Amino acid sequence: xxxxxxxxxxxxxxxxxxxxxxxxxxxxxxxxxxxxxxxxxxxxxxxxxxxxxxxxxxxxxxxxxxxxxxxxxxxxxxxxxxxxxxxxxxxxxxxxxxxxxxxxxxxxxxxxxxxxxxxxxxxxxxxxxxxxxxxxxxxxxxxxxxxxxxxxxxxxxxxxxxxxxxxxxxxxxxxxxxxxxxxxxxxxxxxxxxxxxxxxxxxxxxxx
Numbered sequence: 041x042x043x044x045x046x047x048x049x050x051x052x053x054x055x056x057x058x059x060x061x062x063x064x065x066x067x068x069x070x071x072x073x074x075x076x077x078x079x080x081x082x083x084x085x086x087x088x089x090x091x092x093x094x095x096x097x098x099x100x101x102x103x104x105x106x107x108x109x110x111x112x113x114x115x116x117x118x119x120x121x122x123x124x125x126x127x128x129x130x131x132x133x134x135x136x137x138x139x140x141x142x143x144x145x146x147x148x149x150x151x152x153x154x155x156x157x158x159x160x161x162x163x164x165x166x167x168x169x170x171x172x173x174x175x176x177x178x179x180x181x182x183x184x185x186x187x188x189x190x191x192x193x194x195x196x197x198x199x200x201x202x203x204x205x206x207x208x209x210x211x212x213x214x215x216x217x218x219x220x221x222x223x224x225x226x227x228x229x230x231x232x233x234x235x236x237x238x239x240x241x242x243x244x245x246x247x248x
Contacts, residue, residue, distance in 0.1 A: 043217045044206055045083065052079050056199065056221045060237045066246035070123055073171060073244060076199055076221055077127030084167060084197055084219040085132065088112075111164030113138055113191075117182050118155060120241035124169040124197070138166075140185060142178045144231065151181040158189060165193040171240035173201035173220065174233050176208025183213050199240070200224055202233045 047053075058064060059072045089108040094101060114128045115121075115138040125137060141155025168182050173196070183194055194216050196209060201220040204227050209218060224233045237243070 044201075044210075044223070045217065045219045046223050047080055047083055047219065047221050049079060049083075052076055052221050055079075056237075059199075059243075060235065062238065064243075066243060069243045070245075073123045073199065073240070074127035074130075077124035077169065077197070078130050079127075080197055080199075080219050080221060081128050081131045081167075084195055084217075088165075111136065111161060113159055113164055113166040115140055115158070115166050115168050115182070115186065117142055117168065117170040117178055120172065120239075120244060121168075121170045123171060123240065123244040124199075128167070128169065128197075136161075136164075140168075140182045142181055144175070144178060151178040153181065153185070156185060158186075164191075165195070166191050167195045167197055169197045171199040171244075172233060172236070173198040173205035173209070173218070174227060175202075175231055176205030176212075179205065180209050180212045183209070183216055187213075195219065200233055200236055202227050202236075 055072050055076050059069050090105045091108045092103050093106040094103050112132055112135040114125060114135045116125050118139055118141040136159035138158035142151045142153055145152055166186055170179055173179055179196055186194055196216055197219045200222045202224055224236055226234050228234050
């Protein structure tokens with residue numbers, strides 16, 4: 041069964057509260073999205089394996105912890121997912137970045153693929169990032185695309201999720217853990233999360 045983690049850290053909740061406000065401009069919105077992504081990344085990578093490594097400090101030899109040589113890939117769903125990448129890379133700068141292009145058909149609300157470019161070595165763990173988990177169609181489709189290319193260890197990270205989207209991802213990918221800053225109430229008739237924060241892509245890139 042898929043696991044849903046709703047981040048209740050005060051800093052995350054404070055920043056989510058700010059970006060929900062309609063008067064927040066693109067510059068501040070974009071900055072906070074990156075900061076929230078960085079904070080959620082901290083929690084989403086809690087289970088990464090560690091190994092003991094012997095080093096020399098200015099005082100003596102000692103043994104410290106280091107991330108096991110497992111490769112990581114951050115895979116944003118275009119275009120809104122790009123707003124979360126810098127925050128992720130601030131925490132895991134050695135991560136590779138892939139890109140998946142999906143848009144939601146305005147009539148059927150179903151995902152349509154238009155681009156996919158992934159790092160050559162995809163035997164690692166991947167974190168799919170998209171600010172909004174609304175219908176769940178795009179996220180589920182992106183995860184399916186990664187699995188078809190051989191990826192097995194996949195996590196999904198978003199800022200705001202709707203129960204409908206969580207249910208879709210849970211149903212199609214019960215092995216994928218979901219990390220979100222907020223679980224909202226429902227979707228409206230246009231497929232937007234309520235109360236949500238509007239169209240994350242438009243607000244990040246100032247195209248509203």
